Amino acid sequence: MTGSPGAPLTSGAPDLAPALVVADVSHSFGEVQALKGVSFTVARGAFTALLGVNGAGKTTLFSLITRLYDSTSGTIAVAGFDARRAPGEALARLGVVFQTRALDTDLTLRQNLRYHAALHGIARRPAEARIAEVLALVDLADRIDQRTAALSGGQQRRAEIARALLHRPELLLLDEATAGLDVRARAEVLALVRRLIRHENVSALFATHVMDEIEPADNVVLLHRGEVLARGRADSIAAAGGDLTSAFLSLTGQAA
Amino acid sequence: MRTGWTIAFSGIARREVLRFARQRERFLAALVRPLVWLFIFAAGFRSVLGLSITAPYETYVLYEVYVVPGLCAMIQLFNGMQSSLSMVYDRETGAMRTLLVSPYPRWFLLGAKLVAGVLVSILQVYAFLGIAWLWGVKPPAIGWAAVLPALLLAGVMLGSLGLLISSTIRQLENFAGVMNFVIFPMFFASSALYPLWRMKESSVLLHDISALNPFTSAVELIRFALYGQVNVTALAVVAGCTVVFFGGTVFMYDPAKGLWRKRTG
Numbered sequence: 001m002t003g004s005p006g007a008p009l010t011s012g013a014p015d016l017a018p019a020l021v022v023a024d025v026s027h028s029f030g031e032v033q034a035l036k037g038v039s040f041t042v043a044r045g046a047f048t049a050l051l052g053v054n055g056a057g058k059t060t061l062f063s064l065i066t067r068l069y070d071s072t073s074g075t076i077a078v079a080g081f082d083a084r085r086a087p088g089e090a091l092a093r094l095g096v097v098f099q100t101r102a103l104d105t106d107l108t109l110r111q112n113l114r115y116h117a118a119l120h121g122i123a124r125r126p127a128e129a130r131i132a133e134v135l136a137l138v139d140l141a142d143r144i145d146q147r148t149a150a151l152s153g154g155q156q157r158r159a160e161i162a163r164a165l166l167h168r169p170e171l172l173l174l175d176e177a178t179a180g181l182d183v184r185a186r187a188e189v190l191a192l193v194r195r196l197i198r199h200e201n202v203s204a205l206f207a208t209h210v211m212d213e214i215e216p217a218d219n220v221v222l223l224h225r226g227e228v229l230a231r232g233r234a235d236s237i238a239a240a241g242g243d244l245t246s247a248f249l250s251l252t253g254q255a256a
Numbered sequence: 257m258r259t260g261w262t263i264a265f266s267g268i269a270r271r272e273v274l275r276f277a278r279q280r281e282r283f284l285a286a287l288v289r290p291l292v293w294l295f296i297f298a299a300g301f302r303s304v305l306g307l308s309i310t311a312p313y314e315t316y317v318l319y320e321v322y323v324v325p326g327l328c329a330m331i332q333l334f335n336g337m338q339s340s341l342s343m344v345y346d347r348e349t350g351a352m353r354t355l356l357v358s359p360y361p362r363w364f365l366l367g368a369k370l371v372a373g374v375l376v377s378i379l380q381v382y383a384f385l386g387i388a389w390l391w392g393v394k395p396p397a398i399g400w401a402a403v404l405p406a407l408l409l410a411g412v413m414l415g416s417l418g419l420l421i422s423s424t425i426r427q428l429e430n431f432a433g434v435m436n437f438v439i440f441p442m443f444f445a446s447s448a449l450y451p452l453w454r455m456k457e458s459s460v461l462l463h464d465i466s467a468l469n470p471f472t473s474a475v476e477l478i479r480f481a482l483y484g485q486v487n488v489t490a491l492a493v494v495a496g497c498t499v500v501f502f503g504g505t506v507f508m509y510d511p512a513k514g515l516w517r518k519r520t521g
Contacts, residue, residue: 066357070512092359102350104271106278111271118267119358119365121260163354 017080019044019171019203020065025074027060034060035226038074042171042205042219047197049214049234050207051248052223058207059099061223062175065205066096079170092120095164095202099175101156105149109140109159112148113166120167127166134162137200138192154185161192165200172196172204178213186213211244220244224252264360269372276376286334286380287387290327294388298323310451312483324393325479326448328381328403329410333471335377336414337439339370341431343422356509363506370419370502374411381407398484406481410474413494416501417470423508446472470497 020042027035035057042048052058064071065078067087076083078090103112110131117127135141138158143151151159157177164172174193178186190213193204206213214220216235221228229251230237234244241247248254276282302319313321346352355365385400395403421434443449445466452472456463466472473493480487 066353067511068353068356088359088361091357094357096353096357098350098353100350102354104275104351106275107271111274115267115271116354118263118270119355119360121263121360123263 016044017077018042019046019079020205021075021077022061022065023075023077025061025064025071025076027057027064027071033226035064035071038223038226038228040221040228040231042203044170044203045197045201046219047194047204047206048219048221050205050221050223051209051211051214052207053209053252055225056209056223057226058223059175060226062096062098062173062207065173066094067091092167093170095167095169095172097157097160097164097172097174097177099179099207101160103148103156103159103163105147108145108147109135109151110144112159113163116163116166122167130166130168134165137165137196138162152185154181154188157181157185157189158192161189161196165196165202169202172202174204174206176207176209178208178210211248214244222248222251261360261364264358264364265368265371268355268365268368269375272369272372272376282338283380286331286338286377287383289334290330290384291387293327293330294320294323294391294393310453312480312485312487320388320391321393322451323449324385324388324395325482326446326475327388328384328407328478328482329414329448329471329475330443331380331384332374332377332407332411332414332474333439333443335373335380335411336416336418337421337434338418339373339415340418340422340425340434342373343369343419344425344427344431347422348427362509362511366419366505366509367502370412370415374408374415377411377415378404378407395482396484399482402484403478403481406477409491409494409498410477413470413474413498413501416498416505419505420501420508423505442469442471445469446475448472448475470494473497 018041022041023039025035025038026033038057038061040048050058050061063069065076065083067083067090070084076090079093081089081093083090104115107115113131113134114124114127117130122130131144132141135144138161140151140155140158140162143155143159148156148159161172161174161177164174172193177193178189181189193206196202197204208214214234216233216238218234220231220234220237222230222237230247237251238244238247241250298320343352346355355369356362358365385395385403417438421438425431425434445462446469447466448471452463452466455466470493473490476487476490477494480490
Protein backbone atom coordinates (compact mmCIF):
# COMPACT_ATOMS: atom_id res chain seq x y z
CA MET A 1 0.00 0.00 0.00
CA THR A 2 1.08 3.53 -0.57
CA GLY A 3 0.66 5.32 2.73
CA SER A 4 -2.53 5.32 4.70
CA PRO A 5 -5.52 3.78 2.95
CA GLY A 6 -7.50 6.89 3.72
CA ALA A 7 -4.88 9.17 2.17
CA PRO A 8 -4.76 10.20 -1.47
CA LEU A 9 -2.85 7.87 -3.72
CA THR A 10 0.71 8.55 -4.59
CA SER A 11 0.91 5.90 -7.28
CA GLY A 12 -1.69 6.47 -9.90
CA ALA A 13 -4.14 3.97 -11.21
CA PRO A 14 -5.01 4.74 -14.80
CA ASP A 15 -7.78 7.31 -14.62
CA LEU A 16 -9.76 5.51 -17.24
CA ALA A 17 -9.32 1.99 -15.85
CA PRO A 18 -12.65 0.16 -15.66
CA ALA A 19 -14.38 0.14 -12.28
CA LEU A 20 -13.86 -3.63 -12.10
CA VAL A 21 -11.95 -6.17 -14.13
CA VAL A 22 -12.39 -9.85 -13.32
CA ALA A 23 -9.97 -11.88 -15.41
CA ASP A 24 -10.04 -15.67 -15.63
CA VAL A 25 -10.92 -16.10 -11.95
CA SER A 26 -11.36 -19.62 -10.60
CA HIS A 27 -12.00 -20.73 -7.04
CA SER A 28 -12.43 -24.07 -5.34
CA PHE A 29 -13.61 -25.16 -1.93
CA GLY A 30 -11.80 -28.46 -1.60
CA GLU A 31 -13.15 -30.67 -4.36
CA VAL A 32 -15.98 -28.27 -5.24
CA GLN A 33 -15.13 -25.79 -7.97
CA ALA A 34 -17.24 -22.74 -7.24
CA LEU A 35 -15.95 -20.49 -10.05
CA LYS A 36 -14.44 -21.55 -13.36
CA GLY A 37 -12.47 -19.00 -15.40
CA VAL A 38 -14.84 -16.11 -14.76
CA SER A 39 -14.06 -12.98 -16.78
CA PHE A 40 -15.97 -9.73 -17.20
CA THR A 41 -15.60 -5.96 -16.87
CA VAL A 42 -17.71 -3.30 -15.20
CA ALA A 43 -17.29 0.02 -17.00
CA ARG A 44 -17.16 3.28 -15.09
CA GLY A 45 -20.59 4.72 -14.44
CA ALA A 46 -22.34 1.50 -15.46
CA PHE A 47 -25.00 -0.57 -13.74
CA THR A 48 -24.08 -4.22 -14.24
CA ALA A 49 -26.33 -7.02 -13.09
CA LEU A 50 -24.69 -10.26 -12.00
CA LEU A 51 -27.52 -12.63 -12.75
CA GLY A 52 -27.63 -16.17 -11.42
CA VAL A 53 -29.69 -18.55 -9.35
CA ASN A 54 -28.78 -19.36 -5.75
CA GLY A 55 -25.53 -21.32 -5.71
CA ALA A 56 -24.34 -19.87 -9.04
CA GLY A 57 -21.23 -18.44 -7.35
CA LYS A 58 -22.28 -14.78 -6.96
CA THR A 59 -21.48 -14.54 -3.24
CA THR A 60 -18.21 -16.42 -3.73
CA LEU A 61 -17.24 -13.92 -6.42
CA PHE A 62 -18.14 -11.01 -4.13
CA SER A 63 -16.06 -12.54 -1.34
CA LEU A 64 -13.08 -12.70 -3.69
CA ILE A 65 -13.54 -9.10 -4.87
CA THR A 66 -13.77 -7.91 -1.25
CA ARG A 67 -10.72 -9.99 -0.26
CA LEU A 68 -12.54 -12.08 2.33
CA TYR A 69 -10.51 -14.81 0.69
CA ASP A 70 -8.17 -15.21 -2.25
CA SER A 71 -9.04 -16.72 -5.57
CA THR A 72 -7.32 -19.95 -6.57
CA SER A 73 -6.29 -18.31 -9.86
CA GLY A 74 -6.95 -15.24 -12.00
CA THR A 75 -6.84 -11.55 -11.20
CA ILE A 76 -9.29 -8.94 -9.95
CA ALA A 77 -8.68 -5.20 -10.30
CA VAL A 78 -10.80 -2.43 -8.78
CA ALA A 79 -10.37 0.92 -10.54
CA GLY A 80 -7.01 -0.30 -11.81
CA PHE A 81 -5.74 -1.66 -8.50
CA ASP A 82 -4.98 -5.36 -8.22
CA ALA A 83 -6.99 -6.74 -5.28
CA ARG A 84 -4.20 -9.09 -4.27
CA ARG A 85 -1.15 -6.86 -4.72
CA ALA A 86 -2.73 -3.58 -3.59
CA PRO A 87 -5.64 -4.69 -1.37
CA GLY A 88 -5.77 -1.40 0.58
CA GLU A 89 -6.20 0.71 -2.55
CA ALA A 90 -8.71 -1.72 -4.05
CA LEU A 91 -10.83 -1.94 -0.88
CA ALA A 92 -10.75 1.85 -0.42
CA ARG A 93 -12.56 2.12 -3.76
CA LEU A 94 -15.24 -0.42 -2.97
CA GLY A 95 -18.56 0.13 -1.23
CA VAL A 96 -20.19 -3.13 -0.24
CA VAL A 97 -23.73 -4.14 0.65
CA PHE A 98 -23.63 -7.75 1.77
CA GLN A 99 -26.35 -10.31 1.27
CA THR A 100 -26.84 -10.72 5.01
CA ARG A 101 -27.57 -7.47 6.79
CA ALA A 102 -24.52 -6.25 8.63
CA LEU A 103 -25.60 -3.21 10.64
CA ASP A 104 -24.81 -3.24 14.34
CA THR A 105 -28.32 -3.31 15.77
CA ASP A 106 -27.10 -2.31 19.25
CA LEU A 107 -26.03 1.05 17.85
CA THR A 108 -27.83 4.00 16.27
CA LEU A 109 -27.59 4.81 12.59
CA ARG A 110 -25.19 7.67 13.35
CA GLN A 111 -22.97 5.39 15.45
CA ASN A 112 -22.93 2.74 12.72
CA LEU A 113 -21.91 5.29 10.11
CA ARG A 114 -19.27 6.86 12.35
CA TYR A 115 -17.79 3.40 12.88
CA HIS A 116 -17.67 2.80 9.14
CA ALA A 117 -16.12 6.22 8.52
CA ALA A 118 -13.42 5.43 11.08
CA LEU A 119 -12.73 2.10 9.36
CA HIS A 120 -11.90 4.15 6.28
CA GLY A 121 -9.75 6.63 8.19
CA ILE A 122 -12.18 9.56 7.85
CA ALA A 123 -11.82 12.10 10.66
CA ARG A 124 -14.83 13.05 12.80
CA ARG A 125 -15.67 16.46 11.26
CA PRO A 126 -15.63 15.44 7.57
CA ALA A 127 -17.34 12.21 8.58
CA GLU A 128 -20.25 14.10 10.19
CA ALA A 129 -20.71 16.21 7.06
CA ARG A 130 -20.62 13.16 4.80
CA ILE A 131 -23.01 11.21 7.07
CA ALA A 132 -25.57 14.01 6.73
CA GLU A 133 -25.03 14.00 2.98
CA VAL A 134 -25.48 10.25 2.41
CA LEU A 135 -28.45 10.00 4.76
CA ALA A 136 -30.15 12.75 2.78
CA LEU A 137 -29.41 10.78 -0.41
CA VAL A 138 -31.12 7.67 0.94
CA ASP A 139 -33.89 9.66 2.62
CA LEU A 140 -33.03 8.60 6.18
CA ALA A 141 -31.86 11.92 7.62
CA ASP A 142 -34.67 11.92 10.18
CA ARG A 143 -33.64 8.47 11.49
CA ILE A 144 -30.04 9.36 12.29
CA ASP A 145 -30.30 8.85 16.05
CA GLN A 146 -32.55 5.83 15.89
CA ARG A 147 -31.19 2.39 16.76
CA THR A 148 -30.90 0.41 13.54
CA ALA A 149 -32.85 -2.45 15.11
CA ALA A 150 -35.90 -0.17 14.95
CA LEU A 151 -35.61 0.44 11.18
CA SER A 152 -37.71 -1.51 8.70
CA GLY A 153 -36.07 -3.98 6.30
CA GLY A 154 -36.11 -1.47 3.44
CA GLN A 155 -34.74 1.29 5.66
CA GLN A 156 -31.94 -0.99 6.86
CA ARG A 157 -31.01 -1.72 3.26
CA ARG A 158 -30.97 1.99 2.44
CA ALA A 159 -28.87 2.58 5.54
CA GLU A 160 -26.41 -0.05 4.31
CA ILE A 161 -26.25 1.67 0.94
CA ALA A 162 -25.57 4.97 2.73
CA ARG A 163 -22.80 3.25 4.66
CA ALA A 164 -21.33 1.82 1.46
CA LEU A 165 -21.29 5.32 -0.09
CA LEU A 166 -19.75 7.06 2.90
CA HIS A 167 -16.11 6.89 1.78
CA ARG A 168 -16.96 7.88 -1.84
CA PRO A 169 -16.23 4.51 -3.49
CA GLU A 170 -15.85 4.11 -7.22
CA LEU A 171 -17.68 0.79 -7.32
CA LEU A 172 -20.71 -0.36 -5.35
CA LEU A 173 -21.08 -4.09 -4.83
CA LEU A 174 -24.61 -5.10 -3.93
CA ASP A 175 -25.15 -8.76 -3.15
CA GLU A 176 -28.86 -9.60 -3.41
CA ALA A 177 -29.57 -6.19 -1.89
CA THR A 178 -33.31 -6.53 -2.39
CA ALA A 179 -33.63 -10.01 -0.88
CA GLY A 180 -36.36 -10.24 1.74
CA LEU A 181 -37.88 -6.84 0.90
CA ASP A 182 -41.49 -6.22 -0.05
CA VAL A 183 -42.33 -4.97 -3.56
CA ARG A 184 -42.31 -1.31 -2.62
CA ALA A 185 -39.04 -1.46 -0.68
CA ARG A 186 -37.43 -3.41 -3.51
CA ALA A 187 -38.45 -0.76 -6.04
CA GLU A 188 -37.14 1.99 -3.76
CA VAL A 189 -33.75 0.32 -3.32
CA LEU A 190 -33.39 -0.28 -7.06
CA ALA A 191 -34.42 3.27 -7.95
CA LEU A 192 -31.95 4.55 -5.36
CA VAL A 193 -29.05 2.57 -6.82
CA ARG A 194 -29.83 3.75 -10.35
CA ARG A 195 -30.11 7.35 -9.13
CA LEU A 196 -26.75 7.09 -7.36
CA ILE A 197 -25.05 5.93 -10.54
CA ARG A 198 -26.33 9.01 -12.32
CA HIS A 199 -25.56 11.53 -9.58
CA GLU A 200 -22.79 10.11 -7.37
CA ASN A 201 -20.33 9.10 -10.06
CA VAL A 202 -20.22 5.44 -9.01
CA SER A 203 -20.55 2.16 -10.85
CA ALA A 204 -22.52 -0.80 -9.51
CA LEU A 205 -22.30 -4.56 -9.68
CA PHE A 206 -25.70 -5.77 -8.58
CA ALA A 207 -26.04 -9.49 -7.88
CA THR A 208 -29.57 -10.77 -8.27
CA HIS A 209 -31.64 -13.76 -9.30
CA VAL A 210 -34.73 -11.64 -10.03
CA MET A 211 -35.14 -10.90 -13.75
CA ASP A 212 -37.63 -8.07 -13.09
CA GLU A 213 -34.87 -6.02 -11.51
CA ILE A 214 -32.98 -5.79 -14.80
CA GLU A 215 -33.75 -3.15 -17.42
CA PRO A 216 -33.16 -3.65 -21.16
CA ALA A 217 -30.20 -1.25 -21.30
CA ASP A 218 -28.42 -2.79 -18.30
CA ASN A 219 -25.25 -4.77 -18.71
CA VAL A 220 -25.73 -8.36 -17.61
CA VAL A 221 -23.25 -11.06 -16.63
CA LEU A 222 -25.05 -14.38 -16.53
CA LEU A 223 -23.35 -16.70 -14.03
CA HIS A 224 -24.38 -20.32 -13.77
CA ARG A 225 -22.66 -23.08 -11.80
CA GLY A 226 -19.55 -20.95 -11.52
CA GLU A 227 -19.28 -20.12 -15.24
CA VAL A 228 -20.16 -17.02 -17.24
CA LEU A 229 -22.66 -18.19 -19.86
CA ALA A 230 -23.38 -14.79 -21.38
CA ARG A 231 -22.51 -11.14 -20.98
CA GLY A 232 -23.71 -7.99 -22.70
CA ARG A 233 -26.75 -5.72 -22.77
CA ALA A 234 -29.86 -7.30 -21.31
CA ASP A 235 -31.88 -6.68 -24.46
CA SER A 236 -29.21 -8.37 -26.62
CA ILE A 237 -29.19 -11.44 -24.40
CA ALA A 238 -32.99 -11.46 -24.26
CA ALA A 239 -33.20 -11.31 -28.06
CA ALA A 240 -32.06 -14.91 -28.29
CA GLY A 241 -35.04 -16.20 -26.31
CA GLY A 242 -37.70 -13.53 -26.75
CA ASP A 243 -37.36 -12.25 -23.20
CA LEU A 244 -34.69 -12.41 -20.52
CA THR A 245 -36.33 -15.23 -18.55
CA SER A 246 -36.64 -17.44 -21.62
CA ALA A 247 -33.09 -16.66 -22.67
CA PHE A 248 -31.87 -17.44 -19.16
CA LEU A 249 -33.67 -20.78 -19.07
CA SER A 250 -32.41 -21.64 -22.53
CA LEU A 251 -28.79 -20.72 -21.75
CA THR A 252 -28.80 -22.64 -18.47
CA GLY A 253 -30.38 -25.70 -20.07
CA GLN A 254 -33.57 -25.40 -18.05
CA ALA A 255 -35.94 -24.56 -20.91
CA ALA A 256 -38.98 -26.84 -21.14
CA MET B 257 -3.07 15.74 13.44
CA ARG B 258 -4.60 12.30 13.68
CA THR B 259 -3.69 9.82 10.97
CA GLY B 260 -6.07 7.38 9.35
CA TRP B 261 -4.62 4.59 11.49
CA THR B 262 -5.41 6.30 14.79
CA ILE B 263 -8.85 7.27 13.51
CA ALA B 264 -9.52 3.65 12.59
CA PHE B 265 -8.25 2.40 15.96
CA SER B 266 -10.31 4.89 17.95
CA GLY B 267 -13.40 4.03 15.88
CA ILE B 268 -12.99 0.32 16.64
CA ALA B 269 -12.33 1.06 20.34
CA ARG B 270 -15.35 3.38 20.54
CA ARG B 271 -17.60 0.68 19.12
CA GLU B 272 -16.40 -1.83 21.73
CA VAL B 273 -17.02 0.65 24.54
CA LEU B 274 -20.47 1.57 23.16
CA ARG B 275 -21.43 -2.08 22.89
CA PHE B 276 -20.13 -2.73 26.39
CA ALA B 277 -22.04 0.26 27.77
CA ARG B 278 -25.23 -1.07 26.17
CA GLN B 279 -24.72 -4.48 27.71
CA ARG B 280 -24.79 -3.62 31.43
CA GLU B 281 -25.49 -7.20 32.39
CA ARG B 282 -22.15 -8.13 30.80
CA PHE B 283 -20.36 -5.68 33.09
CA LEU B 284 -22.23 -6.99 36.13
CA ALA B 285 -21.52 -10.62 35.21
CA ALA B 286 -17.85 -9.81 34.71
CA LEU B 287 -17.76 -8.22 38.16
CA VAL B 288 -19.98 -10.63 40.07
CA ARG B 289 -18.00 -13.71 39.03
CA PRO B 290 -14.70 -12.79 40.75
CA LEU B 291 -16.56 -11.22 43.67
CA VAL B 292 -18.33 -14.51 44.35
CA TRP B 293 -14.92 -16.17 44.44
CA LEU B 294 -13.53 -13.49 46.70
CA PHE B 295 -16.44 -13.22 49.13
CA ILE B 296 -17.46 -16.87 49.34
CA PHE B 297 -14.76 -19.19 48.04
CA ALA B 298 -11.82 -17.29 49.54
CA ALA B 299 -13.58 -16.83 52.87
CA GLY B 300 -14.19 -20.57 53.07
CA PHE B 301 -10.67 -21.52 52.10
CA ARG B 302 -9.03 -18.99 54.37
CA SER B 303 -9.23 -21.33 57.34
CA VAL B 304 -8.08 -24.50 55.56
CA LEU B 305 -5.46 -23.16 53.17
CA GLY B 306 -2.52 -21.66 55.01
CA LEU B 307 -0.02 -19.73 52.94
CA SER B 308 3.60 -19.38 53.95
CA ILE B 309 5.74 -16.51 52.75
CA THR B 310 6.03 -16.68 48.98
CA ALA B 311 7.20 -14.07 46.49
CA PRO B 312 6.19 -11.33 45.90
CA TYR B 313 4.65 -11.27 49.40
CA GLU B 314 7.02 -10.37 52.21
CA THR B 315 4.97 -11.84 54.97
CA TYR B 316 2.23 -14.38 55.52
CA VAL B 317 -0.84 -13.35 53.59
CA LEU B 318 -4.49 -14.17 53.92
CA TYR B 319 -5.99 -16.32 51.22
CA GLU B 320 -8.07 -13.37 49.98
CA VAL B 321 -4.87 -11.44 49.34
CA TYR B 322 -3.35 -14.36 47.46
CA VAL B 323 -6.35 -15.00 45.26
CA VAL B 324 -7.02 -11.40 44.07
CA PRO B 325 -4.40 -11.34 41.25
CA GLY B 326 -5.72 -14.69 40.01
CA LEU B 327 -9.22 -13.26 39.96
CA CYS B 328 -7.98 -10.22 37.99
CA ALA B 329 -6.56 -12.65 35.43
CA MET B 330 -9.84 -14.57 35.52
CA ILE B 331 -11.70 -11.41 34.48
CA GLN B 332 -9.34 -11.10 31.55
CA LEU B 333 -9.61 -14.78 30.66
CA PHE B 334 -13.41 -14.57 30.52
CA ASN B 335 -13.16 -11.30 28.63
CA GLY B 336 -10.83 -12.92 26.10
CA MET B 337 -13.31 -15.73 25.59
CA GLN B 338 -16.12 -13.16 25.39
CA SER B 339 -14.16 -11.57 22.53
CA SER B 340 -14.00 -14.97 20.92
CA LEU B 341 -17.76 -15.36 21.29
CA SER B 342 -18.32 -11.88 19.92
CA MET B 343 -16.11 -12.62 16.88
CA VAL B 344 -18.09 -15.77 16.10
CA TYR B 345 -21.34 -13.83 16.59
CA ASP B 346 -20.08 -11.02 14.35
CA ARG B 347 -19.14 -13.57 11.73
CA GLU B 348 -22.57 -15.17 11.82
CA THR B 349 -24.39 -11.84 11.65
CA GLY B 350 -22.12 -10.43 8.96
CA ALA B 351 -20.71 -7.59 11.10
CA MET B 352 -17.25 -9.15 10.77
CA ARG B 353 -17.30 -8.54 7.02
CA THR B 354 -17.78 -4.83 7.62
CA LEU B 355 -14.57 -4.83 9.62
CA LEU B 356 -12.56 -6.98 7.23
CA VAL B 357 -13.41 -5.00 4.08
CA SER B 358 -11.80 -1.92 5.58
CA PRO B 359 -8.74 -0.93 3.53
CA TYR B 360 -6.44 -1.28 6.54
CA PRO B 361 -4.38 -4.47 6.86
CA ARG B 362 -6.05 -7.36 8.55
CA TRP B 363 -3.41 -7.67 11.31
CA PHE B 364 -4.14 -4.06 12.24
CA LEU B 365 -7.92 -4.52 12.27
CA LEU B 366 -7.72 -7.68 14.39
CA GLY B 367 -5.13 -6.10 16.69
CA ALA B 368 -7.24 -2.96 17.13
CA LYS B 369 -10.31 -5.02 17.98
CA LEU B 370 -8.23 -7.06 20.39
CA VAL B 371 -6.72 -4.07 22.20
CA ALA B 372 -10.11 -2.35 22.36
CA GLY B 373 -11.54 -5.43 24.09
CA VAL B 374 -8.61 -5.51 26.51
CA LEU B 375 -9.16 -1.86 27.45
CA VAL B 376 -12.73 -2.74 28.39
CA SER B 377 -11.48 -5.67 30.51
CA ILE B 378 -9.01 -3.40 32.31
CA LEU B 379 -11.88 -1.16 33.39
CA GLN B 380 -13.53 -4.24 34.87
CA VAL B 381 -10.33 -5.27 36.67
CA TYR B 382 -9.93 -1.85 38.25
CA ALA B 383 -13.57 -1.89 39.38
CA PHE B 384 -12.91 -5.31 40.96
CA LEU B 385 -9.69 -4.11 42.61
CA GLY B 386 -11.63 -1.17 44.06
CA ILE B 387 -14.16 -3.50 45.67
CA ALA B 388 -11.39 -5.83 46.86
CA TRP B 389 -9.71 -2.82 48.49
CA LEU B 390 -12.91 -2.15 50.44
CA TRP B 391 -12.85 -5.85 51.40
CA GLY B 392 -9.42 -5.36 52.93
CA VAL B 393 -7.11 -6.45 50.10
CA LYS B 394 -4.84 -3.42 49.82
CA PRO B 395 -1.85 -3.70 47.50
CA PRO B 396 0.71 -0.87 47.70
CA ALA B 397 -0.09 2.37 45.89
CA ILE B 398 2.63 1.73 43.28
CA GLY B 399 0.90 -1.53 42.40
CA TRP B 400 -2.17 0.25 41.07
CA ALA B 401 -0.05 1.88 38.36
CA ALA B 402 2.45 -0.94 37.87
CA VAL B 403 -0.29 -3.48 37.22
CA LEU B 404 -1.60 -1.53 34.21
CA PRO B 405 1.03 -2.68 31.66
CA ALA B 406 0.81 -6.20 33.10
CA LEU B 407 -2.95 -6.21 32.61
CA LEU B 408 -2.53 -4.88 29.10
CA LEU B 409 -0.05 -7.59 28.13
CA ALA B 410 -1.89 -10.42 29.90
CA GLY B 411 -5.16 -9.22 28.37
CA VAL B 412 -3.67 -9.13 24.88
CA MET B 413 -2.33 -12.68 25.33
CA LEU B 414 -5.67 -14.04 26.53
CA GLY B 415 -7.59 -12.03 23.93
CA SER B 416 -5.29 -13.36 21.19
CA LEU B 417 -6.01 -16.87 22.40
CA GLY B 418 -9.73 -16.05 22.22
CA LEU B 419 -9.37 -14.74 18.65
CA LEU B 420 -7.37 -17.80 17.64
CA ILE B 421 -10.06 -20.05 19.06
CA SER B 422 -12.77 -18.01 17.31
CA SER B 423 -11.14 -18.74 13.96
CA THR B 424 -11.66 -22.47 14.53
CA ILE B 425 -15.27 -22.28 15.71
CA ARG B 426 -17.71 -22.61 12.85
CA GLN B 427 -20.94 -22.01 14.74
CA LEU B 428 -22.04 -20.12 17.80
CA GLU B 429 -23.48 -23.30 19.29
CA ASN B 430 -19.98 -24.79 19.53
CA PHE B 431 -18.92 -22.10 21.94
CA ALA B 432 -20.04 -24.11 24.99
CA GLY B 433 -17.20 -26.51 24.19
CA VAL B 434 -14.73 -23.67 24.61
CA MET B 435 -15.99 -23.15 28.15
CA ASN B 436 -15.42 -26.79 29.01
CA PHE B 437 -12.15 -27.36 27.22
CA VAL B 438 -10.35 -24.03 27.51
CA ILE B 439 -11.55 -21.72 30.26
CA PHE B 440 -12.01 -24.14 33.15
CA PRO B 441 -8.83 -26.24 32.65
CA MET B 442 -6.79 -23.06 32.14
CA PHE B 443 -8.19 -21.47 35.26
CA PHE B 444 -8.07 -24.42 37.65
CA ALA B 445 -4.71 -25.80 36.47
CA SER B 446 -2.92 -22.56 37.29
CA SER B 447 -1.57 -20.59 40.21
CA ALA B 448 -4.71 -18.44 40.31
CA LEU B 449 -6.30 -20.26 43.27
CA TYR B 450 -3.37 -22.02 44.94
CA PRO B 451 0.39 -21.61 44.78
CA LEU B 452 2.25 -24.10 42.62
CA TRP B 453 4.34 -25.40 45.53
CA ARG B 454 1.15 -26.48 47.31
CA MET B 455 0.01 -28.24 44.18
CA LYS B 456 3.28 -30.15 44.02
CA GLU B 457 2.54 -31.69 47.41
CA SER B 458 -0.50 -33.46 46.01
CA SER B 459 0.48 -34.09 42.36
CA VAL B 460 3.76 -33.47 40.62
CA LEU B 461 2.08 -33.95 37.24
CA LEU B 462 -0.58 -31.34 37.96
CA HIS B 463 2.15 -29.01 39.20
CA ASP B 464 4.08 -29.41 35.95
CA ILE B 465 0.99 -28.90 33.83
CA SER B 466 0.12 -25.79 35.81
CA ALA B 467 3.66 -24.44 35.55
CA LEU B 468 3.50 -24.79 31.75
CA ASN B 469 0.05 -23.22 31.54
CA PRO B 470 0.45 -19.71 30.06
CA PHE B 471 -2.42 -18.56 32.24
CA THR B 472 -0.18 -19.20 35.28
CA SER B 473 2.35 -16.79 33.79
CA ALA B 474 -0.39 -14.20 33.24
CA VAL B 475 -1.45 -14.58 36.89
CA GLU B 476 2.11 -14.27 38.18
CA LEU B 477 2.84 -11.28 35.93
CA ILE B 478 -0.18 -9.51 37.40
CA ARG B 479 0.59 -10.67 40.98
CA PHE B 480 4.16 -9.35 40.92
CA ALA B 481 3.16 -6.10 39.17
CA LEU B 482 0.47 -5.50 41.77
CA TYR B 483 3.27 -5.43 44.33
CA GLY B 484 5.55 -3.25 42.21
CA GLN B 485 7.78 -6.07 40.96
CA VAL B 486 8.54 -7.70 37.61
CA ASN B 487 8.48 -11.47 37.22
CA VAL B 488 10.83 -11.75 34.27
CA THR B 489 10.00 -15.38 33.47
CA ALA B 490 6.27 -14.68 33.48
CA LEU B 491 6.83 -11.60 31.32
CA ALA B 492 8.82 -13.58 28.77
CA VAL B 493 6.25 -16.40 28.62
CA VAL B 494 3.30 -14.01 28.28
CA ALA B 495 5.09 -11.97 25.59
CA GLY B 496 6.09 -15.12 23.70
CA CYS B 497 2.61 -16.63 23.88
CA THR B 498 1.11 -13.32 22.71
CA VAL B 499 3.28 -13.41 19.61
CA VAL B 500 2.37 -17.04 18.91
CA PHE B 501 -1.37 -16.66 19.53
CA PHE B 502 -1.70 -13.39 17.62
CA GLY B 503 0.47 -14.70 14.78
CA GLY B 504 -1.78 -17.75 14.58
CA THR B 505 -4.86 -15.52 14.52
CA VAL B 506 -3.51 -13.39 11.66
CA PHE B 507 -2.63 -16.57 9.78
CA MET B 508 -6.10 -18.02 10.27
CA TYR B 509 -7.81 -14.82 9.14
CA ASP B 510 -5.49 -14.40 6.14
CA PRO B 511 -7.54 -14.40 2.91
CA ALA B 512 -5.17 -16.86 1.27
CA LYS B 513 -4.94 -19.39 4.07
CA GLY B 514 -7.41 -19.79 6.83
CA LEU B 515 -10.87 -19.22 8.08
CA TRP B 516 -12.60 -17.59 5.13
CA ARG B 517 -11.76 -20.40 2.75
CA LYS B 518 -14.90 -22.18 3.89
CA ARG B 519 -17.79 -21.91 1.49
CA THR B 520 -20.17 -19.07 2.21
CA GLY B 521 -22.49 -19.27 -0.78
